[in-house]
Amino acid sequence: MSAPPGGRLRREDALERDRTDPLASFRDRFELPEGLIYLDGNSLGPPSVGMRARIESLLADEWGRDLVASWNRHGWFRLPERLGARIAPLLGAGEDEVIAADSVSLNLFKLLAALLRRPGSRGVVLAEATNFPTDLYMAEGLVGLLRESGAELRIVPPGDFEAALGPEVAVATLTQVDFRTGRKHDLRRLTAAARGAEIPIVWDLSHSAGAFPLHLNDDGVEFAVGCGYKYLNGGPGAPGFLYVARHLQQSLDSPLSGWMGHRSPFEFETRYRPADGMRRFLSGTPGILSMVALEEGLRTFEGVDLAALQAKSEALGDLLLGLAGERLGEFGVEAASPRDARERGSQVSLRHPDGYPVMQALIARGVVGDFREPDLLRFGFAPLYVRYADVWDAVESLREVLVREEHREPRFRDRNPVT
Ligand SMILES: Cc1ncc(COP(=O)(O)O)c(C=O)c1O
Structure with a gap:
């Protein structure tokens, strides 16, 4: 603006x-507390209006009534793929x-390990x-396991x-998307550079999925992971996701070769044989309560024009940066995010020496962001429920603070454990 x-x-x-x-009506799909300005959907998305009823019916009509038959009768077994398709x-x-x-942590570990263990790697x-630090920590744990075969983690600035x-x-x-500054990497260019070097x-994509449209196939992306509880509105601790380009799926073996990734788990064989396709990246029994919540959260995207999502995400960020420049500069507040919306995810960070308090x-005034x-x-x-007036307010x-x-x-x- x-x-x-x-x-x-x-x-x-x-x-x-x-x-x-054009996205204004989508806000009605969410249960947001009256009067609260919620600018933390990049950490935890809010429940959708259908969430309560869906969880109640899961308790009453599925788990509560049909018990174990629900794995077949209510399609629980196929939920991981069903969610993937959404x-x-x-x-x-x-x-x-x-x-x-x-x-996300486990999914990243599975893909990194599968790629690192390939013959001749x-x-x-x-x-x-x-x-994001968990990604670095998981890589550190992985190379620790394989140190004797020469594995090493290299972290560059x-x-x-x-x-x-x-x-x-x-x-x-x-x-x-850098979780601190919101700076966005050029997925297409860097993927091409890595593929050019056969890497x-x-x-x-934790801060990308659901915040702006992605074009993984068109951009030549082969592997990705992401988060279910941020912009996808799946609820606290929602399952993450994995993406592997179709032609590469059969060439990778998950190191966490649990029975849910087995080709035929109910044959209870002594040896592991991976399932075809993406199911091979499952490990243990999925948390159905969380999976169902994620499915319900994803319904908030039904009928969304992704170009409008992108445009609004950029405009909201531009608005905040513009207003911060006009109204907050005299208090020592500085922008920490790129001014050019094409270089930003759906997030703006501002610096202040007393950032935490x-x-x-x-x-305390009813405007929820977070501190890093x-x-x-x-x-x-989150363009589906944040309004331009929210940013202004x-x-x-x-x-005023x-x-x-x-x-x-x-x-x-006083520092809380979660900031
Ligand atoms: C980019 C990114 N990756 C991973 C995570 C966390 O992953 P996990 O689902 O394993 O807790 C976060 C959490 O905020 C994140 O921002």
């Missing part, structure tokens, strides 16, 4: 933008290229320091990734 010529950004302009927003259009992938399972796992795509690298992994790259004071070390105030924009509340120095109250300095 641009300011009127010569003028400041006005609240009425934001309200007008909401009135003409996630696939958001990724620009085929329905048989995605499956829901486990956590080189030894280095390449990662960038801006990757941002900007050095392409230069590090050398002949010793077996597999690389990148988080597309498979596993993308972490400032965010706590803002939350060392000084980042983070705001996520959030900046106004933040200004700073004008009145509310963050100096001692209660806002």
Whole structure:
């Protein structure tokens, strides 16, 4: 949104933008507390309005009444693929290229290990320091297991990734959107660079899926993982997902070769034989309560125009950055996210030396973002329910916090375990 010529950004302009927003009606699909401005859907999406009834019917009509027969009668056994097929259009992938399972951490481990163990594989796992820490930790654990065969983790600073795509690298992994700054990697360009060096790259799309459209097939992406509880609205601890390009699925063996990934689990054979396709990436029994919640969360995307999702995500971020520049600069607040929307995910981070207490004071005013070390105030924009006026009001509340120095109250300095 641009300011009127010569003028400041006005609240009425934001309200007008909401009135003409093609996604405005999707907000009705969510149960959001009255009066709360929720800018933390990049951490945990809210429940959909259908969630309560769906969980109740799962308890009453499936688990409660049909008990174990539900695995067949209610299709529980096929939920991982069913969810994959729902996630696939958001990724620009085929329905048989995605499956829901486990956590992002475990899914990344499975893909990295499968790629590192391929015959003749080189030894280095390449990662960038801006990757989400769990990705780095899982890679560290993996190379620890394989150290004797020469495996090694190499973590390079941002900007050095392409230069590090050398002949010793077996597999690389990148988080597309930097969880701190919101900076977005160019998926297509970096995938091509890695493939040019014959290096498979596993993308972490946790802050991408559901925030803006992806085109994994068209961009030549071969491997990816992502999160179910952020923009996909699957609820706390929702299963993650894996994507493997169709032509590569049969060539990979999961190291966590549990019975749910077996070709025929109910034959109870003594030896493991992987299932065809994406099911081979399952390990143990899926958490059906979480899977059902994720399925319900994904329904919020039914009928969504993904181009409109992208446009709104960019416009909300631009609005926050524009307003922050106008109204918060005098309080020492600086932008930590790229100004060019094409270089950002659906998130804007602002820096303030007292970031933690400032965010706590803002939350006390009913505007929910989060804090990331060392000084980042983070705001996520889920385009299906965040309104332009929310962004305007959030900046106004933040200004009030700073004008009145509310963050100096001692209660806002107590650190919670989750920030
Ligand atoms: C980019 C990214 N990857 C992974 C995770 C967490 O993964 P897991 O589902 O294993 O907790 C997060 C959590 O915020 C994340 O932002």
